[in-house]
Amino acid sequence: MGLIKMFRRGDRVGVEERARVLMDTGGEAAISDVLNGEMLSDAVTMKEAMSLPGVWCAINFLSSAMAGFPIDVFEVVEGDGGDKKIQGGVADVLGAAINDTTTSYSWRETFFAQVFGPGRAYSYLERNRLGEVINIFPMEYERVTVRKEGHKVWYDHAEAGGRIKTYPAKDVIDLAFLLKPNFVQCYNPIQTCAAAIKQGLNANRYALTVFGKNGIPPYLLKGPFQAGKEMIRAAADLMKITRRSAEEGKPILPIPGGHDLVRLGDDPEKMQLTPVQIFAVGQVARIYQMPPVFLQELSKGNYNNMEHQDLHLVKHTLRRWVKKFEQELTLKIFGRNSSRYVKLNLDGIMRGDLKTRIEAIARAVQTGLLTPNEGRQLDNRPPKSGGDVLLVQGAMVPIEMAGKAFSKNMPSLDEAEPKEPKPE
Structure with a gap:
């Protein structure tokens, strides 16, 4: 029975047995079997999924982010004074x-x-x-x-x-x-997304079988062998020499005369193992609607797009979970039609963009779009007395009013010029 055929007999050969065969044969398996999920069973357990670094990173990042937001309880107050913090x-x-x-x-x-x-x-x-x-x-x-x-x-x-x-x-x-x-x-x-997760798991397992034996890829030993025992003894001797050379760091490997080593399978660069693993990270990012940069996948990241990915995370990923959590807590703790509600404070995660937020609020207040108290409420600050009046800057006036303003506030030219004393 061929080795590849054995890997495809998932109903007769268990996962552990197939993994043992891979290790024993030095990883002689087709990359198509890796991508088609033939090295794992159909189901993916939580333990297996969490062993994939992309899944581990996504769950840890999102759960710790949601745990870090301060939780406040507010009560709706009629009037313009703003809601009261409990x-x-x-x-x-x-x-x-x-x-x-x-x-x-x-x-x-x-x-x-x-x-x-x-x-x-x-x-x-x-x-x-x-x-x-x-x-x-x-x-x-x-x-x-x-x-x-x-x-x-x-x-x-x-x-x-x-x-x-x-x-x-x-x-x-x-x-x-x-x-x-x-x-x-x-x-x-x-x-639901087991196939995508299995793809990443299979790529990791295949890489382990390829690089797991002191970094030595599988080879085929050719020589003038006359009997099977002679072939097995020659292979064992060569394995000992190879292992000793790898441990001692010797760059030269002696081979008996008339013998030759032929590599089995493709090298990782030709079979694109690294791109497959990067693609698996992208699949996990799609499952959790996260920008790949937050899964430590920085192959295509730069300063500009990483900043936009940061905004994308808050607007399209965390905001969804914040809203669901707030409404669930409010409903179960206070019931329907309650004047009290739960609110998560996102200022902590937006602290890196605090300058932009403050400038936007200040501009809205200066142009009469928001009152000072409404701007303070956006920043989760208590209202102040006299802060419920719309304001507008008066430094700029229509151009046709410029002369009137000048003539009203400034003396005329006749009044400004000093007058000579009249002769007696």
Whole structure:
């Protein structure tokens, strides 16, 4: 049976067996098998997906970014005074510590790692007798089952002891990567895009088999062999010499007379292994709608396009998750039609472009587009007395008014010239 045929018999040869054959043969496999996903089974587990650096980087970056935003709670106030920022109570639960053992940052980082990994995350809200949230407890994704009865959604959580506890939807923070039309199930980004992730995993495994034996590629030994034992003994002796030369750093490899070494397969440059790995990073960036620069793929990055990719990340990727998270927290904590709402502060990630933001707000205030208090509200600052009046700079006037302004404020030429005294 040929080696390539063996790799394509996925129903009879396991993944571990195929990996062992690859290592034993020095990586003699076609690059087409790598790209077609023949070196892995059809499914991709979370452990396998996280072993791909692009997936690991995307999940870590997005989850830590969402965990780093300050969380504020506001209450709508009628009038022009602006919304009131709430201190204490649920604001401290969301912003500082969700319970006695877990900080807000740790909770959100793990919460969003579940959203961007398996595709969904849950947390239970504990309330006091007044209905106020006093604690938030994370729920493991694998232990939660979502079901729908009529128009109501319920969450069955399997506790460590085997007991099933059911929670109503109003007490569970539920954030999905993308819900299905039944609003019960969700899409798993890892499984949905398994083919693209397998491509990157296969490229990494193929590279490991090619470069895994002290950087020595597979070769075919030719010689005047008369018997099989003689051929095996000659190959073993040559492997010992090759390994010793590699360890001692000797550039010359002695070969017995009448023997020859012929390389098997293509070299990495010809089979474009590096471009395949770069393409795999781009595929992961597409899955999570991220600019490749944030996955440390800088082959086509420069100062100008990296700055625009930074803006793209905030406008088209993080803004989406910020809005979903804000609305989910507001609905589950305060309910519908509440005057209170949750807001994430994006000033931290926009700090690098603070100069542009301040200049834009100042220009809007100076041209009468915003009042000073409206500009302060955009910067999450409290209003000031007298700041609700539209202002406009008066240094410039219509050209036809220039003479009138001059004649009104300046003395005439006759008055400006000194007069000679009249003779007596």
